[in-house]
Amino acid sequence: MKEKIYETFSPGQTHALGKKIGEDAAAGMVCTLTGDLGAGKTVFTQGVAEGLGIKEPVSSPTFTIVQIYEEGRMPFYHFDVYRIADIAEMDEIGYEDYFYGNGLCMIEWAGLIAELLPKHRCDIRIEKNPEKGSDYRKITIRESGEAGDVS
């Protein structure tokens, strides 16, 4: 297990960190993305997309479980499983093709599908700290976490 902690002090810095992750991403990587509303998950994800070379705007996949972007150097699969009622819905969309495919998966609310997550993955957590100002974020990136670690 490898864990790195970053601190950002503006949306731009969080975007830049995401961009670096996108630039460095290996095909088949699965990342979970955790953080409260307004933490910066979308800002981070937009950076990742840019790092992959995706030009089209990336937002939260509100009405679909997975949003697919094919124009970058590898496919980008942006999951938001918040609205999933039954884990069988993941089978219906054929999640294994994405989780064990050749793209980069970014999964929001991954704790809801913990049993489906590959053990080899990267868990990204974004946290605020009011004592450090409204623009402060702590971003923890942990590689190869065990399923069940995400909340």
Ligand code: ADP
């Ligand atoms: P989420 O997708 O987690 O709900 P968003 O990315 O949509 O959050 O929103 C994050 C909000 O916080 C944006 O309005 C952004 O401008 C602001 N913000 C302030 N400081 C930061 C920072 N260091 N990193 C990311 N976002 C920040």
Ligand code: MG
């Ligand atoms: Mg969001």
